[in-house]
Amino acid sequence: MTIYHPPGSPDSKVTFKPRYENWIGGEWVKPVKGQYFEDISPVNGKPLAEVARGTAEDIELALDAAHRAAPAWGKTSATARADILNKIADVIEANLEMLAVAETWENGKPVRETLNADIPLAADHFRYFAAAIRSQEGYFAEMDGSMTAYHYHEPLGVVGQIIPWNFPILMAVWKLAPALAAGNAIVLKPAEQTPVTILMLVELIGDILPPGVLNIVNGFGVEAGKPLASSPRIRKIAFTGETTTGRLILQYAAANIIPATLELGGKSPNVFFKDVADHDDAFYDKCQEGFVMFAFNNGEVCTSPSRALIEKPIYDSFLGDAITRTKKAVLGNPLDTDTMVGAQSSNDQLEKIMSYIDIGKQEGAKLLLGGERVDLGGDLAGGFYVEPTIFEGHNKMRLFQEEIFGPVLAVTSFDGYDDGISIANDTLYGLGAGVWSRNGNIAYRAGRDIQAGRVWVNNYHAYPAGAAFGGYKSSGIGRENNRLALSAYQQTKNLLVSYSEDKLGFF
Amino acid sequence: MSVIDNVVASVTVPGETIPRVEFLPVTVELLRTLWDQYGPLMFHQSGGCCDGSSPMCFPEGDFRTSDQDVLLGRLDIAPAGGAPQVLDFWMSSEQFEYWSHTFLTVDVVKGRGSGFSVEAPEGVRFMIRSRLMDGFGPQL
Numbered sequence: 001m002t003i004y005h006p007p008g009s010p011d012s013k014v015t016f017k018p019r020y021e022n023w024i025g026g027e028w029v030k031p032v033k034g035q036y037f038e039d040i041s042p043v044n045g046k047p048l049a050e051v052a053r054g055t056a057e058d059i060e061l062a063l064d065a066a067h068r069a070a071p072a073w074g075k076t077s078a079t080a081r082a083d084i085l086n087k088i089a090d091v092i093e094a095n096l097e098m099l100a101v102a103e104t105w106e107n108g109k110p111v112r113e114t115l116n117a118d119i120p121l122a123a124d125h126f127r128y129f130a131a132a133i134r135s136q137e138g139y140f141a142e143m144d145g146s147m148t149a150y151h152y153h154e155p156l157g158v159v160g161q162i163i164p165w166n167f168p169i170l171m172a173v174w175k176l177a178p179a180l181a182a183g184n185a186i187v188l189k190p191a192e193q194t195p196v197t198i199l200m201l202v203e204l205i206g207d208i209l210p211p212g213v214l215n216i217v218n219g220f221g222v223e224a225g226k227p228l229a230s231s232p233r234i235r236k237i238a239f240t241g242e243t244t245t246g247r248l249i250l251q252y253a254a255a256n257i258i259p260a261t262l263e264l265g266g267k268s269p270n271v272f273f274k275d276v277a278d279h280d281d282a283f284y285d286k287c288q289e290g291f292v293m294f295a296f297n298n299g300e301v302c303t304s305p306s307r308a309l310i311e312k313p314i315y316d317s318f319l320g321d322a323i324t325r326t327k328k329a330v331l332g333n334p335l336d337t338d339t340m341v342g343a344q345s346s347n348d349q350l351e352k353i354m355s356y357i358d359i360g361k362q363e364g365a366k367l368l369l370g371g372e373r374v375d376l377g378g379d380l381a382g383g384f385y386v387e388p389t390i391f392e393g394h395n396k397m398r399l400f401q402e403e404i405f406g407p408v409l410a411v412t413s414f415d416g417y418d419d420g421i422s423i424a425n426d427t428l429y430g431l432g433a434g435v436w437s438r439n440g441n442i443a444y445r446a447g448r449d450i451q452a453g454r455v456w457v458n459n460y461h462a463y464p465a466g467a468a469f470g471g472y473k474s475s476g477i478g479r480e481n482n483r484l485a486l487s488a489y490q491q492t493k494n495l496l497v498s499y500s501e502d503k504l505g506f507f
Numbered sequence: 508m509s510v511i512d513n514v515v516a517s518v519t520v521p522g523e524t525i526p527r528v529e530f531l532p533v534t535v536e537l538l539r540t541l542w543d544q545y546g547p548l549m550f551h552q553s554g555g556c557c558d559g560s561s562p563m564c565f566p567e568g569d570f571r572t573s574d575q576d577v578l579l580g581r582l583d584i585a586p587a588g589g590a591p592q593v594l595d596f597w598m599s600s601e602q603f604e605y606w607s608h609t610f611l612t613v614d615v616v617k618g619r620g621s622g623f624s625v626e627a628p629e630g631v632r633f634m635i636r637s638r639l640m641d642g643f644g645p646q647l
Contacts, residue, residue, distance in 0.1 A: 242559030245622035265556025348618025
């Protein structure tokens with residue numbers, strides 16, 4: 001057990017600067033309008049630093065820098081870019097504890113997760129895309145004996161990226177790594193809830209990348225995100241967030257005739273077939289943990305398994321064991337490595353979660369566990385903590401249909417395979433799902449029948465670089481976390497070459 | 508200072524007779540300030556992750572609605588005797604199928620960020636509180 005010292009205290013791994021600027025053209029640049037906003041730590045509800053409040057003017061400066069850098073960067077060799085990505089990975093790894101503690105302080109998630117998931121995955125993600133770009137080949141086709149079509153991958157140029165607050169560094173890296181590997185220059189806007197750790201990362205890796213290749217403008221969606229997403233000076237926009245903003249971004253992209261990739265969340269079913277309870281063994285224990293995964297990252301995950309579907313014959317016994325298991329999830333100081341559930345990311349997030357607990361009760365869902373805000377007292381008294389909460393109800397309730405983005409689980413039963421799949425697919429979304437069975441045939445069929453981009457079979461919440469991630473239905477467009485993401489940041493150039501002296505004969 | 512009342516929406520869903528949306532006084536007050544800054548405004552209710560499930564407030568027309576959206580109501584935030592200041596409140600049709608049994612109250616809470624919604628820089632955000640509507644229940 002380790003309890004990390006809070007940032008700012010003498011023995012802490014982290015010292016925040018009082019103020020963070022925008023990162024443009026390889027240097028810190030003050031916002032044109034000179035305004036700043038406070039970044040609040042959800043751990044104690046207190047400000048941790050001031051951050052530049054960027055506007056359209058700052059986005060233009062960043063786009064200027066990106067356009068200056070893009071041509072040369074786009075012509076570097078894949079070898080050189082892979083080398084840079086690997087160096088970035090090394091720096092992240094060398095600063096693991098510092099970045100993990102900072103991420104926990106800014107986002108509220110338990111430090112056991114930032115130490116073992118967020119930051120190591122970020123490093124590995126850069127390495128994966130270093131390998132992917134090194135090993136990517138163009139392709140050609142022989143049209144006939146004297147004509148060949150060559151296909152080259154070319155970077156798009158300057159791209160825009162808008163990052164969410166639930167995994168501030170990792171979600172940025174999911175977008176940065178493929179874009180950089182493919183040779184694009186980037187203007188990135190972090191979430192206004194969690195801008196600082198990305199800026200700490202760029203402080204560490206700033207001299208590895210040529211100036212202007214990566215530019216970061218902080219600020220609010222309406223003031224900085226919108227001018228970026230709607231700019232005619234980007235060749236692609238990538239966004240992770242919710243449906244209304246996703247649609248708005250598609251509208252801006254339509255106006256500029258550019259591609260957009262969107263990851264818009266979900267309401268992921270976690271389906272437990274009756275045979276999981278055939279034995280009380282290590283696998284049953286794994287299934288029980290799989291149920292409690294709704295509390296991972298305090299439930300603030302787009303793929304949170306927030307609907308548990310349990311087959312009728314084992315419903316009471318499996319659910320009973322799972323509630324006992326969930327009670328053992330330790331809620332507490334996010335900087336304590338024993339803590340499993342930390343702080344929700346912001347006050348409004350906490351308020352929204354509580355409003356869902358309220359509507360759940362009104363709709364007649366039965367509260368089985370939790371349901372209350374928690375005051376941890378002492379230094380953490382102002383933080384945003386909610387008990388892991390379990391409701392039993394029906395899939396048509398709003399509790400089962402909306403992404404609460406908190407540690408709130410909606411549980412129901414199903415009667416046989418077809419009923420289970422039907423409930424699992426009765427949702428607007430299709431991002432993630434879990435399937436648990438000892439029977440490989442059932443697990444396979446269920447995995448294929450559930451309409452979601454990622455179905456975890458006999459596991460949940462693993463995010464290894466290389467496994468494609470993205471949504472069906474209203475959960476978005478495009479894939480990340482796999483070499484497929486390169487194509488979202490590349491043009492295809494076709495050289496159609498004639499090796500013949502003979503004219504076509506038309507004129 | 509004049510006391511502001513709740514503003515209840517007009518009924519705009521075809522075939523219905525009772526309103527579906529209301530603004531609290533604190534919401535009306537904030538919206539009047541934002542109206543002065545941005546001009547006419549609209550709401551579109553979001554779903555999905557991060558800032559999802561929140562009512563997003565945009566300059567009117569900035570978000571293009573379509574046949575895939577339902578107009579839940581129109582709300583006039585103008586002070587008594589003033590020129591009308593009417594906001595449309597929209598939701599996607601597919602989302603409405605799952606929300607139709609609930610009455611929505613738009614509140615304001617302290618917070619940070621909400622997509623491209625215009626209130627975020629004020630350090631607050633709009634939030635939905637829900638109650639069951641008379642005569643409606645989840646479509647079992």
